Amino acid sequence: MPMSALSKFVDPINSFARKVPTWLVYILYSLPIPYLFWLAQTGGMGVEPINALEREMGEITLQLLIIGLAITPARKYLGLNLLKFRRAIGVMAFFYVVVHLGIWVLLDMNLRWGQMWADIWKRPYITIGMAAFLGMIPLAVTSNNWSVRKLGAASWRKMHKLVYPIAVLGAVHFIMVQKVWEVEPLLYLTVILGLLALRYKPSQKASGVSANG
Amino acid sequence: MAHRWKNTFTHADVTPEPLWLNRRAILAGMAGAGALGGVGSVAAQEALEPNTWEQITTYNNFYEFGTGKSDPSDNAGDMVTDPWEITIDGMVDNPGTFSLAELVDGMTMEERLYRFRCVEAWAMVVPWNGFELADLLNRAGIQDGATHVAFETAVLPDVMPGVRRNVIEFPYVEGLRLDEAVHPLTIMATGIYDRPLANQSGAPIRLVVPWKYGFKSIKSIVKITVTNEQPPTTWNKINAREYGFYSNVNPQVDHPRWSQASHRVIGGGLFNSREDTLMFNGYPEVASLYEGMDLRENY
Numbered sequence: 001m002p003m004s005a006l007s008k009f010v011d012p013i014n015s016f017a018r019k020v021p022t023w024l025v026y027i028l029y030s031l032p033i034p035y036l037f038w039l040a041q042t043g044g045m046g047v048e049p050i051n052a053l054e055r056e057m058g059e060i061t062l063q064l065l066i067i068g069l070a071i072t073p074a075r076k077y078l079g080l081n082l083l084k085f086r087r088a089i090g091v092m093a094f095f096y097v098v099v100h101l102g103i104w105v106l107l108d109m110n111l112r113w114g115q116m117w118a119d120i121w122k123r124p125y126i127t128i129g130m131a132a133f134l135g136m137i138p139l140a141v142t143s144n145n146w147s148v149r150k151l152g153a154a155s156w157r158k159m160h161k162l163v164y165p166i167a168v169l170g171a172v173h174f175i176m177v178q179k180v181w182e183v184e185p186l187l188y189l190t191v192i193l194g195l196l197a198l199r200y201k202p203s204q205k206a207s208g209v210s211a212n213g
Numbered sequence: 214m215a216h217r218w219k220n221t222f223t224h225a226d227v228t229p230e231p232l233w234l235n236r237r238a239i240l241a242g243m244a245g246a247g248a249l250g251g252v253g254s255v256a257a258q259e260a261l262e263p264n265t266w267e268q269i270t271t272y273n274n275f276y277e278f279g280t281g282k283s284d285p286s287d288n289a290g291d292m293v294t295d296p297w298e299i300t301i302d303g304m305v306d307n308p309g310t311f312s313l314a315e316l317v318d319g320m321t322m323e324e325r326l327y328r329f330r331c332v333e334a335w336a337m338v339v340p341w342n343g344f345e346l347a348d349l350l351n352r353a354g355i356q357d358g359a360t361h362v363a364f365e366t367a368v369l370p371d372v373m374p375g376v377r378r379n380v381i382e383f384p385y386v387e388g389l390r391l392d393e394a395v396h397p398l399t400i401m402a403t404g405i406y407d408r409p410l411a412n413q414s415g416a417p418i419r420l421v422v423p424w425k426y427g428f429k430s431i432k433s434i435v436k437i438t439v440t441n442e443q444p445p446t447t448w449n450k451i452n453a454r455e456y457g458f459y460s461n462v463n464p465q466v467d468h469p470r471w472s473q474a475s476h477r478v479i480g481g482g483l484f485n486s487r488e489d490t491l492m493f494n495g496y497p498e499v500a501s502l503y504e505g506m507d508l509r510e511n512y
Contacts, residue, residue: 041482041483046282047268047480048282048335107483107484110486112475112487115472115474115475118472123470125470176470180276180280
């Protein structure tokens, strides 16, 4: 790998990233929510704003999961160090999935608990989406230094690998909502599976080559 | 002929679109609603408020132009609908290929304010202009032994990006049993709000079967075939488990992937847009067509 050529691009990003405070992730990723609701309310998302909002929040959740999953491979293969943002990104992914679910419960289903309860059990795509959401709860709850200390770094890290199946389930959920095989949801799944594959395959044979600064 | 089915409003009630929007008192006009009794009749008689032209023409499924809801309004503009030819063939006495003007000539044009319920669990109310399919079929002369009617949508790859990408198998085909086709509720629509159909709404002529899920109401028709066997239908071919030949609106029979018990009303805004789905979409007078049939089996 031509490390020196790569570092020409990566080093400035790394030094810039060092100066960017992590709270900026929370601020920047909070802004789309009021904006999207405003758009929906004022007709900017078409005549069926609830579905559009639901989908938008779901997609941003998946995008954040993808960004979170990309951080380790980016460091390993590109030397790009964005590790300090990962917690904020994960927490925001959870925040978006809560909004996504909230839209479904309140705006889409209008609190029809009976129908929602039946759907959660009867409709595989909702079952899968709900499973992914439930899986994210313990990760969100333990996304703080106290939990890392309490659990111990090793078991904390092991627990947070739960995000791998969660991301896959999220993408499958997105694919299954569609009536036909749509390109976009398939792309999400492909990217997620790709990022997971990057973790496994090369790490075994290339373990000796890595560990450079 | 025609005028076999009546809205409770008359032609004098037909008003320009801006005024439509303010009218809250147009009744669904279910003369036969009493037959259903109870909840159904109450719900069926509640006021129907038509959706706006903008709502009706910007939220569409028309896969020939793409799978997104706004793809049809974005992409359908290049379809040329004049001249347009429709072939009527199969078991009819007077088969032939007709221009739209020839086809419509002599038909009784009416306003029909219908609920439109998509299989995806959303709904609109559309003020169609059209004529009863029965009149067209009678003029064509239905031959003895005919049992079904098949329909086909135009395939125009040059102006249909969805066709070029082959998102599903084209031409889009649909079908009805003959008694469904000649039911007075079944119309061939050529307009909405007294304007010609927008391309994305299925210009220049489409089927409207208000008690069935929207995909049965095939758009931009180029061929009508009277036949003696149940014709293949597009969504049934794509996924027979999810989309049956009949596809009557039925809140008791769910789509395998979602409930059909309720739907969201387009234009309902962000709050309180969900309402209960009615049996046969609130048109109980068609129930007699399916007497003795297991509608769970024949979904």
